[in-house]
Amino acid sequence: MEEERRSAVVYRSVAHRLQDLDDAERAQLLSLEAARFGWPDLVARFAAAQEGAPWRVGAWASGRWADERIVHVLGRTAVHTVTAVRRGRLVSVDAGPFGEVRAVDVLDGTAVELFKAPHPARVVGVVPYEDRVLLLTGHDHPDRSWRPDRDGDTLRAWDLETGEPAGEPVRVDRGLLTHAATARLDGRTLLVTGGWDGLVRVWDPASGRTVAEPAGGHRGWVTAVATAEVAGRPVLVTAGEHDHDVRVRDLATGRPAGRALTGHTAPVSAVATVQAGGRTLAVTAGMDGTARVWDLATRQQCGTPFTGHGHAVSAVAAAVVDGRTLVVTGGRDRAVRVWDAATGTPLANAFTGHQEPVREVALSVLDGRPVVVGEATDGVLRSWRLTGRRHGGTVLDGPGRRVASLTTAAVAGRRLAVTGRHDGTVDLWDAARPHPVEPLPGHPGTNPAARPVTVELAGRTLLLTLDRDGFVRCTDLATREAADAPLDCRDPEPCALATAVVAGRALLFVGTRRGSVRVFDLAAREETGPPLETADPLPVGALAAIGTDAGPLVVTGHGDRTVRRWDLAGRAPLGPPMSGHSRAVDQVATACPDGVPLAVTTAGYDTRPLVWDLATGRPRGGPLRGHRRRIAALTVTTLGGRVLAVTGGDDCTVRAWDLAAHAPAGRALHVPYRVHTVAPAGHGTLLVGFGAELALFEPAPGRRPEGARGCIDMRLRRDGGTSLLERSRELGGATSHDEPADDDGPPRLSPRSASAPTPRAGGRSPRR
Numbered sequence: 001m002e003e004e005r006r007s008a009v010v011y012r013s014v015a016h017r018l019q020d021l022d023d024a025e026r027a028q029l030l031s032l033e034a035a036r037f038g039w040p041d042l043v044a045r046f047a048a049a050q051e052g053a054p055w056r057v058g059a060w061a062s063g064r065w066a067d068e069r070i071v072h073v074l075g076r077t078a079v080h081t082v083t084a085v086r087r088g089r090l091v092s093v094d095a096g097p098f099g100e101v102r103a104v105d106v107l108d109g110t111a112v113e114l115f116k117a118p119h120p121a122r123v124v125g126v127v128p129y130e131d132r133v134l135l136l137t138g139h140d141h142p143d144r145s146w147r148p149d150r151d152g153d154t155l156r157a158w159d160l161e162t163g164e165p166a167g168e169p170v171r172v173d174r175g176l177l178t179h180a181a182t183a184r185l186d187g188r189t190l191l192v193t194g195g196w197d198g199l200v201r202v203w204d205p206a207s208g209r210t211v212a213e214p215a216g217g218h219r220g221w222v223t224a225v226a227t228a229e230v231a232g233r234p235v236l237v238t239a240g241e242h243d244h245d246v247r248v249r250d251l252a253t254g255r256p257a258g259r260a261l262t263g264h265t266a267p268v269s270a271v272a273t274v275q276a277g278g279r280t281l282a283v284t285a286g287m288d289g290t291a292r293v294w295d296l297a298t299r300q301q302c303g304t305p306f307t308g309h310g311h312a313v314s315a316v317a318a319a320v321v322d323g324r325t326l327v328v329t330g331g332r333d334r335a336v337r338v339w340d341a342a343t344g345t346p347l348a349n350a351f352t353g354h355q356e357p358v359r360e361v362a363l364s365v366l367d368g369r370p371v372v373v374g375e376a377t378d379g380v381l382r383s384w385r386l387t388g389r390r391h392g393g394t395v396l397d398g399p400g401r402r403v404a405s406l407t408t409a410a411v412a413g414r415r416l417a418v419t420g421r422h423d424g425t426v427d428l429w430d431a432a433r434p435h436p437v438e439p440l441p442g443h444p445g446t447n448p449a450a451r452p453v454t455v456e457l458a459g460r461t462l463l464l465t466l467d468r469d470g471f472v473r474c475t476d477l478a479t480r481e482a483a484d485a486p487l488d489c490r491d492p493e494p495c496a497l498a499t500a501v502v503a504g505r506a507l508l509f510v511g512t513r514r515g516s517v518r519v520f521d522l523a524a525r526e527e528t529g530p531p532l533e534t535a536d537p538l539p540v541g542a543l544a545a546i547g548t549d550a551g552p553l554v555v556t557g558h559g560d561r562t563v564r565r566w567d568l569a570g571r572a573p574l575g576p577p578m579s580g581h582s583r584a585v586d587q588v589a590t591a592c593p594d595g596v597p598l599a600v601t602t603a604g605y606d607t608r609p610l611v612w613d614l615a616t617g618r619p620r621g622g623p624l625r626g627h628r629r630r631i632a633a634l635t636v637t638t639l640g641g642r643v644l645a646v647t648g649g650d651d652c653t654v655r656a657w658d659l660a661a662h663a664p665a666g667r668a669l670h671v672p673y674r675v676h677t678v679a680p681a682g683h684g685t686l687l688v689g690f691g692a693e694l695a696l697f698e699p700a701p702g703r704r705p706e707g708a709r710g711c712i713d714m715r716l717r718r719d720g721g722t723s724l725l726e727r728s729r730e731l732g733g734a735t736s737h738d739e740p741a742d743d744d745g746p747p748r749l750s751p752r753s754a755s756a757p758t759p760r761a762g763g764r765s766p767r768r
Contacts, residue, residue, distance in 0.1 A: 006042055009068050010034050013353070014672050017073035017652065021670060024051050025639055029670040032695060036672075037068070038394030042093035050442070052667040053700060054639055055686050056645040060433060060453040061695035062398030065352045065673075066391050069384040071371055072107050076379035083362045083373060084133060086160055090364035090373060092381055093135060095121040095161075101137065101158070106373055106381055107366055109618050112659050115163030116155065124155060127182040129205065133160040136180050149403050153177050155193065156443075164209045166237055168208030171181070172197065175221070183227035183234040185252050190251070192236055193224025200238050200250065215254040216768040219243055224271035227251070228280045237261075237282050237296070239268035246271060248285050248296065261294050263301055266312070274318035276325035276341065283327050285313035291329045293341050301378035303344040309333050315361045319372050321386075328372060330358025336374035338386060349390040349616065353382050355673045355691045396434060398693040399427065405451040406677035411461050411477045416680045417694070418463060418477075426452060427467060428477070431681050434694060441480060446473075447495075457483075457522055470494050472508065474522075487525055493517060495752045500545040502552050502568065509554065511540030516762070517554060517566070527716055532566050534558070534573075542588035546614065548597045553614055554601045557585025563601050577616040582606045590614075593643040599658070600645045602631040609634070609647055611659065623661040626655045633689075637680040639665075639699060646686065648675030654688055669697065 010033045011018075013266035018026050034042035035057050047056055052091040074092065083106065091103040099119040104111040114616035117137045120341070121279040124136040126553040139154045157166040170177075175196030190211060191203040198221055201212035220241025228235055234251040246261040246268055266288035273282050273296070281302070282294045291313050309331035317328045318341065325341040336471035338360055342441075364371045370386040372728040405420035408431060415431040424446045425439040446452075447670055450466035454477070462483050463475045471486035489510045496511035499522070508520040509526065515538045516531040532554060542557030545568070556675075562577035563585055581603035589600045594651040597614040608623030609631065624645070636659075644665050645657045654669040673691030681687045684699040 003042070006034075006037070006039050006148065009070060009140065010037060010039075010042065012072060013066070013070050014073070016073045017670065017672060023049065024053075025670055026665060027670070028053060028667075031057045032061060032671060036063040036066045036395070036693065037696065038063060038392060038396070050700075053667045053669055054644070055669060055697035056700045058685060058696035058698035060396055062434065062693045063391060063395035064398035064692040065355075066395055067352050067384060068391050069348075069351065069386075069388045070353065071366065071383040072109065072383040074104060074106055074109055074383075075122070076375075076381065079122070080122040081360075081375065081381075082123050082126050082135075083360060083375065084135070084160060085364075086133070088413045089385075090362065090371075091300065092375070093123055093126070095123050095137060101135070101163075103160075106383055107371065109192050114160070115158060117158070121311070123178040125163050126160065126175060127180055127191065129157070129166065129182055129191075129601065129757060132166075133179060134158065134166050134182075134205075135160045138177055142175055153195070155180070157191075167205035170201075170203045170205070172201070173613075179222055179225040181225045181227045181236075183229075183236075185234050185251055192223045192225055192227060192251070194238060196221040199223060199765055200225065200236060200249070200254070200513065202236075202254070212252070214255050215249055217247060220488055223267070223269055224284075226271045226273045226282070228273040228275075228282065228296055230257070230280050231258070233297065233456075237271050237273060239271055239284070242267055246282070246294075248282075248299070259299050261292075261299060261301075263292055263305075264288050264290065264676060269312065269314050270316045272316050272318045272327075273323060274320065274341075276320055281325070281341065283316050283318045285329055285331075287312040289313060289331070291316055291327060291339070292342075293327065302341070306337075306344060306346075307348060308337050308339075308350065310426070315358050315374075317361045317363060319363045321363065326363065326370075328361040328363055330361040330374050332357040334358060334376065336361055336372055336382075336384075338372055345482055346663075351382070351384045352390070356380070373580040399533050399689070403677065403689055403692075406454055406679045406687060407454060408460050408679050408681050408687060409454040409463070409477055410682060416477060417679070417681070417687060418454075419689075419694075420446060420452055420465070424468070426463075428480070429694075431685075431687065431696065447766075448497060450497050451502070453497045453499050453507050455508075455522065455673060459760060464497055464511075466494055468737070472497065472510070484525070487520065487522075489518065490527065491516070494518075496540055496543050498543045498545065500552070509543060509545065511543045511556070513539040515539060515558070517543065517556065519568070530571055532556075532571055534564065536560070536677060542601065544588040544590040544599060546590040546597050546599070548614060550615075553597070555588050555590060555602075555614065557588050557601055559584040561585060562602065563588070563599065563612060565617060578612055578617055578619075580610050580619055587631075589634050589636040591636045591643045591645070591659055594619075598659055600634065600636065600657075602634050602647065604632075605630045607631060607649070609645065609657070611645070611662065624655075624657050624662075624664075626668065627651055627653065632674070632676050633678040635678050635680060635683075637686065639684050640702075646678050648688060648690075650674045652690070654678060654686075666700075671695070 027046045031046035041477040057768045086394040090106045093103045099117045099121045102113045121137045124138045125521040134157045142588040153176045155170045162586045177193045177195040179194045183194045191205045198218045198512045203213045210484045224239040236249040250257045264286040270285040280296045285291045293302040311332040313331045314563040315330035329338040330336045334354040338347045356378040358374045360375040362373040373383045375381045382534045403419045404422045407418045417429040417431045447466045447468045461477045469488045476483040493513040498509040503508045504520040510518045518531045519528045538558040552568040567576040574676025583603035583606040587602045599612045602609045607627040611620045613620045625648045629650035643659045656665040659666040671690040675690045677689035679687045686697045
């Protein structure tokens, strides 16, 4: 049945993430995965079992990396792994921290320990030898520096089937051995190695001795080694770290066997050979984004280069399947592609799902059907069926891996999402049902390190972006046209933007790498006074503003792991720097639950956010514990009358914290990839960016999307700018608790002493 097939696809695509989750968390993740594939009935089925989280999967999620051809996903943590065929099954082999070598079936995940090698051990490769397959392990000196002249390496061979040692170890005095292959010469099987010293060596594995002088000529270390037979003679096909060509040598003499394979315009990263149609072919992958097929007998390129990746091609394999020669390539675009070597045309859509560059590819067979395998640099192996469709027609295309920032704004009754790319362009999306759009005009060189911000000015919603040349561009989001001439920041190194409304004036804050914060009046287009400056030239890594009883405050985070408070009126710091983080502070968000001005700060790999009482300059409670890896996203929003801090990180979770209670606000949300951005999207909804995807989450049943009084959210990261994500409110004024915050804009900052506070619902006044 179709429903069963779809359920199986959804489960297989995230099975490696489900192991440590309880039933409710599994249901939530499966519901999100069904949304990525565009199957709403399946979303509802899984969502029925979800409970405990503040949000659930909403109306849509993009599926840029969704692939219905998925067979299995194998999560690995080893740095060095290789794939091989053992007992008719494709396995991934790695070495553990104490030398234990194990093989994991790529297609079903079953594992078996093979043997224990001398410690320390790393897996180098798998090579055919006589009538068996050998696994090669490297055993280097404890000095783990990356110097090519570091102490030497020892290579040991093991029977992959029995785990018994085979032959004698081979040793080099300098550097590591990183690539290996075998070839037959005069009735003997010889081992060929390449490594950091840039030399190619030929060994007799039975004795552990070289049979010829090492062959040099490569620039840098050897990046690829393959062997083949041409005109009855074995040859070596090798590439170097900085070589644009591929060298072909006679195995017996080590001398060049004809001219090199020349055509790549950047270094060659991988080489494979294959016998097809009576010819010996070499397939090369290059950093120029191409893969090429060569006839080794003529040294001529066959056909045109394969150019589908668009980025460096880092892995290649070739095999004959059903009479056709197939080439499999993997690249830094995180995709795996399969080509017909004879015609140069792709056989299928790109195989997607990896969130890191692909470092190894292979072809296998499952139930008589070909299977494509790709391993990424994070150790995750994905396998896909070669045939079949990638996904149905209802899948939404996400913004891609290039997203560096995310913010939202309400324009003419529509909620817009603004994404900034790492290449400097800015895109607009309709948050109700996103679809690919053209880049925003007039933003060819936006600084990706500065997150775009929005501001309401003269009845228009403006988007402010920082150019690499130090100018701020203003765009009317309703018309997509420039609202004014670019504003000169008057600083050679601006790196961050923020906006706020103070005493009726829209202000722009510009943080710089020299540690200052400049303040501009957006209407008058002039600086309002001297900049805020620290005693030390520490770059501003995080920036926010909030209104307090004493007047508007500016909060900054710095690379010395401190947070500072500034009196905006007096342009002076308030008290000593606030310390507590173990890393550079890169994000700040502000809020005022129950009338208490607070700042939430994160510091990347310091996995515990801190909450600060801005009135006293002291931490409020202990660290917020929950994340296990780097925190990449932070915002503040309101839900069900509560003020929540929301964080997302590399542990693939989104966590919400009740700032008044200083406690988690329900279960974490789980997503299939690392979280890089979070942003409220109106009516209590939440936009989450992860991997190459965006997903909309809506309030869970029983959680009303009502506002909370005095909530202000303005944040800035070192690698992003600011994002104003909640409704602008005048602190001390009335706030509705029946309608959600639907429009975006900068916080309106004013001294709380200027007016008496309006009681909350229930008659309780904000605590001073």
